[in-house]
Amino acid sequence: MLSVPGKRIRFPIVTADLPCHTENHQTTAFLTTNTSVLSLRFIATSDLHACLLPYDYCANRPASGRGLAEVARQIALARAEVPNSLLFDNGDFLQGNPLADFVASVERRRRAHPMIAAFNALRYDAATLGNHDFDYGIDFLSKSIAHASFPVISANVATRFGKTPAGDQTLVPPYALLRRRLVDQDGRKHNLRIGVIGFAPPQSLGFGRDHLQGRIGFRDILAAARAWLPRLKAAGADVIVALAHSGIGQLDPEDGAENAATAIAALPEVDAVIAGHSHQTFPGPGFSGLVGVDADLGRLAGKPAVMPGHSGSHLGIIDLVLAPSQTMAGKWQIVGREVKLGAPLSRPAPLPKQLHRAIAPDHRAALAWSRRSLGRTAVALTSYFATVAPSAAIQLVAAAKIDHVRRSLSGTALGKLPLLAAASLFRAGGLGGAQNYTNILAGHFRMRNLSDLYPFQNRLITLALNVADVADWLEHSASIFCQIRPGDRDTPLHDPRFPAFAFDCIPGLDYAIDLSQPPRFDRRGHIINPSSHRIVGISLEGRPLDPTEPLLLVTNNHRISRIQIGAGNGPQVVLDDGVRAQAVLAEYVRAQGVVGYVSRRNWHFLPMPGTSALVMTGPGAADQLADVAPMRPDFLQQDDAGFLHYRLHL
Secondary structure, three states: OEEEOOEEEOOOOOOOOOOOEEOOHHHHHHHOOOOOOEEEEEEEEOOOOOOOOOEEOOOOEEOOOOOHHHHHHHHHHHHHHOOOEEEEEOOOOOOOOHHHHHHHHOOOOOOOOHHHHHHHHOOOOEEEOOHHHHOOOHHHHHHHHOOOOOOEEOOOEEEEOOOOHHHOEEOOOOEEEEEEEEEOOOOOEEEEEEEEEEEOOOOHHHHOHHHHOOOOEEOOHHHHHHHHHHHHHHOOOOEEEEEEOOOOOOOOOOOOOOOOHHHHHOOOOOOEEEOOOOOOEEOOHHHOOOOOEEOOOOEEOOEEEEEEOOOOOOEEEEEEEEEEOOOOOOOEEEEEEEEEEEOOOOOOOOOOHHHHHHHHHHHHHHHHHHOOEEEEEOOOEEOOOOOOOOOHHHHHHHHHHHHHHHHHHOOOOHHHOOEEEOEOOOOEOHHHOOOOEOEEOOEEEEHHHHHHHOOOOOEEEEEEEEHHHHHHHHHHHHOOEOOOOOOOOOEEOEOOOOOHHHOOEOOOOEEEEOOOOOOOEOOOOOEOOOOOOOEEEEEEOOEEOOOOOEEEEEEEHHHHHHOOOOOOOOOEEEEOOOOEHHHHHHHHHHHHOEEOOOOOOOEEEOOOOOOEEEEEEOHHHHHOHHHHHHHOOEEEEEOOOOOEEEEEEO
8 A cells, every 4th residue: 555644546456466566755755845746557458368267168167266257256356456557458369269360250240359359348458469479370360450449559570670669550550548537645637648659570571471571560679669659648748658578687687688678667657667578477586587677566667567477367456546746737657566467266156257258159159159069089188297208199299290291292202201290289287277178088179179278379390400400409498497417306307497388309219318408498599508409319210310310300380489499590391381270280180080199109208216206287187197107206395386296216
């Protein structure tokens, strides 16, 4: 609570997983001579990924504690607590689950996208674009946001570049100036202009190049910010909030930085920042120790900032106290700041009527669409131990990729080279929680299972590499593991800084991973231990391979933008036909009729007798212990978050 002599401005705490943080000493000192004080609250969601309802379409079951419908109750509470508030979304709202895939598949759709309809129903004030909002193409994006009753903005997405960023022709307006009539603590009304500016990561072009190249481009975030913020300020903005679909990174980043939220906050015109993209939460201990970051108070470069997780896991709230400037007539200055994160309320409640009207038709249609059968799987396809042992699910994805490329290159000289595929699973715990695992039972393989195995609209890319390049590719993946020395007991197996989807397997190769070696690469792909090699004994169909031997590797456009392999300007692309991995998987299942087989153990950890490691996984792992039977798993506990903890004997 911020206190003022003779007055009390209340900021009640929303049910939250972190305490609120205030600065009231400065406020109290200033307000002893000034009583025209008003509170202004920014409420924010980010990275919703079409998660409207507390429902997991992939698993075909309710999923409590997630979804915009759950957060909507908290939005209502947050609005009721203060007289003045604005609601924003920070991007990545159009893609992310079978509901989104269904909506994108409907031709000549006339009604609003359910996410936009929901935003309209909840009276959002503005939104910005994230990288995944481009996944279905610019035409789909443009048609979707055309139904928005609020401004959709982004300052660094251009349809035509000018000589300077300020001369760019942007896809959507770079910023919005929202005129609001706000009430101070004495009931007096004041006209304020709230400036809102948005940014998307420049890497978006690499993620979706096939349908974006030649139509839009992405400026460096800071270059665009420095060009447009002075204009927004000159237009009369009293307060400026940046909707940065960007993670929290360095205070002085390199050009083209993906995580630029800290640097944005350091710009003089910016008063508050909504961050996102990395699916993390801020304030919180995950960002402690970074220059310019106060992870306890929720400050970036001294400015209030919040990052509200993903899929409706949290609600971000920034409270400001404003008072008339003592030095500039007609202007306002911020004299108090408070940041907090809220989590969905635990008590179930009916879906708000306005949201029910916006969501229900598409929810019912998506359920029917997602339950269509494409074929059958002979074995369970799970991700509980996909980063610990070979996985039948990964092998299915790789087989589908290889089948498509082999047919495409049939009869060519390239078709005679060894053809491999790198694959990983995306629903494998991490920030998604203990229920965020793929668990497709033997039997029908349905439309929803496509998103379960491959939720993104990535396209296939086939590269010409040699064996040494592929070994380094696997070294990147093996960086997910902590170094474990022989004789160590109960060392965590995984480095939590690496997401599970960064762990690529190449089922066509046989190899071992030496955990006693330090990682060759860091999580950004830089070599940190040049003499270290965790990947040993690479062979193909029992044949040892020469490091210079050429081969082809199928991957996706997102991965190639993240991993730098090969000499010169990178690896040669030999096939990029624009086909989506999810479509290839669907075609393969239909053609095969029955897919899935007992996982071939093509890779393993080098044995270390007397050594053990700890792993955490989802609750369904108890039924899949055969995957790790050679490591004699011991169940230890189930934690408060629902994860199961096992000891593995290496």
